[in-house]
Amino acid sequence: MKILEADFVLTCNEEFEIIRKGAVAFEATIVEVGESEHLKAKYPDATHIFTPPHSIIMPGLINAHVHLEFSANATMLHYGDFIPWLQSVIKHREYLSQMATTELIAEKLQLMLRSGTTSLGAISSFGADLEACAQTAQRVVFFNEVLGSNPGTVDAMYGDFLGRYHQSKDEASSTFFPAIAIHSPYSTHPILAKKAIELSFADQTPLSTHFMESLAEREWIDEGKGDFTQFLTAFNPYAKPMCSASEFLELFNSTPALFTHGVHASDKEYAHMASCHGTLTHCPMSNRLLGVGALDLEAASKHAINLTVGTDGLSSNISLSLWDELRAALMMHTNSPLEALSKTLIKAVTCNASKALNLPVGKLEKSLLADIIVATLPQEVDSLEQLPVQLILHTHQTHLTFINGELVC
Numbered sequence: 001m002k003i004l005e006a007d008f009v010l011t012c013n014e015e016f017e018i019i020r021k022g023a024v025a026f027e028a029t030i031v032e033v034g035e036s037e038h039l040k041a042k043y044p045d046a047t048h049i050f051t052p053p054h055s056i057i058m059p060g061l062i063n064a065h066v067h068l069e070f071s072a073n074a075t076m077l078h079y080g081d082f083i084p085w086l087q088s089v090i091k092h093r094e095y096l097s098q099m100a101t102t103e104l105i106a107e108k109l110q111l112m113l114r115s116g117t118t119s120l121g122a123i124s125s126f127g128a129d130l131e132a133c134a135q136t137a138q139r140v141v142f143f144n145e146v147l148g149s150n151p152g153t154v155d156a157m158y159g160d161f162l163g164r165y166h167q168s169k170d171e172a173s174s175t176f177f178p179a180i181a182i183h184s185p186y187s188t189h190p191i192l193a194k195k196a197i198e199l200s201f202a203d204q205t206p207l208s209t210h211f212m213e214s215l216a217e218r219e220w221i222d223e224g225k226g227d228f229t230q231f232l233t234a235f236n237p238y239a240k241p242m243c244s245a246s247e248f249l250e251l252f253n254s255t256p257a258l259f260t261h262g263v264h265a266s267d268k269e270y271a272h273m274a275s276c277h278g279t280l281t282h283c284p285m286s287n288r289l290l291g292v293g294a295l296d297l298e299a300a301s302k303h304a305i306n307l308t309v310g311t312d313g314l315s316s317n318i319s320l321s322l323w324d325e326l327r328a329a330l331m332m333h334t335n336s337p338l339e340a341l342s343k344t345l346i347k348a349v350t351c352n353a354s355k356a357l358n359l360p361v362g363k364l365e366k367s368l369l370a371d372i373i374v375a376t377l378p379q380e381v382d383s384l385e386q387l388p389v390q391l392i393l394h395t396h397q398t399h400l401t402f403i404n405g406e407l408v409c
Helices: 036-042 082-099 102-114 130-135 151-170 190-203 215-223 228-233 245-250 267-275 284-289 297-302 322-332 338-348 351-357 384-394
Strands: 002-010 018-026 030-035 047-049 055-059 061-066 117-124 139-146 176-182 207-211 258-261 279-282 306-309 372-376 400-403
Touching: 002 036, 002 372, 002 384, 018 036, 018 055, 018 384, 030 036, 061 258, 061 279, 061 306, 061 351, 082 215, 082 228, 102 117, 102 130, 117 130, 117 176, 117 351, 130 139, 130 151, 139 151, 139 190, 151 176, 151 190, 176 190, 190 245, 215 228, 215 245, 245 267, 267 279, 267 297, 279 351, 284 322, 297 306, 297 338, 306 322, 306 338, 306 351, 322 338, 322 384, 338 351, 338 384
Parallel strands: 002 047, 002 055, 061 117, 117 139, 139 176, 176 207, 207 258, 258 279, 279 306
Antiparallel strands: 002 018, 018 030, 055 372, 372 400
């Protein structure tokens, strides 16, 4: 058994308990959390791990939504507006896919690990990230994505998805979990979405989808017009919305899902997500770079929707670090009180995300798996209320990272 000691233990439980001069006793799972002197006396034969001054022990971070297949992008894609960005993705997709080798994706996963991300929800469109995700030290919920709007190709698109899904099932392990994603209401035919959702329900996998990311999506789904008109009719001159927003949401009534973005969701749609035990995943950096606006956190929280945070991918971000993402969120939501927002964001990448992805981690609590990180601040913090704020502002990499109780970096 090991006992990890630090100036603070941030449990990330529902009460957001913070323990001064705290410690965690653990093996592969957490044995006990409490004051360091108490745990040292109770477990005298344990191996003690000491941390530098101003250190904080907390659960490993969980990135609920990340695309790794565009990890080769740096400056090739167009930022500032959603449709020009989407056009640039299509233009450069083949080149960027070729450059996103297993080795490159593994390198990005390692960088994420060094910044404290011990679990992630990987959205996989083509399966090119399967090998790297199956081999990484992190826990990966691997969302095989299905899309296709042409009713004549539904069977072919479902067959392609099914092949990728079964490949991922062959890699299933104690840290790799095959899952299912529906791309969006504007890109996935309801028949295709329904088949995939039924499979998710049968296999009891996590489920994810993009929803109401842009104003263009909102106008297209509601009225069949706007910026998506020219874009979609270039592929199909007879293109029209395949379902209403409410019809799309109703597909998820019996299977809780992670709804990513939701920037242009309505109050009624937030209520629907909450009623079907859905999760809202916020990607602030991506939203800013694609010019889609800012999520209305107050409107979403009114319905007590489970909130998580994701980095999206390097197609619409410059970093896969959740600390960078949380800093962006602090600066984006200027109407939210800083201390309260900091707590909300830290819970979004720990206990809330573990609930959404159905992982037994995300809190420092007895019997949960010992995925633990240590962050070290440059100076002392004068109040517990300020600790989450300073943690977000000053953390870039971890001092120590444990997965299943084993030191991984």
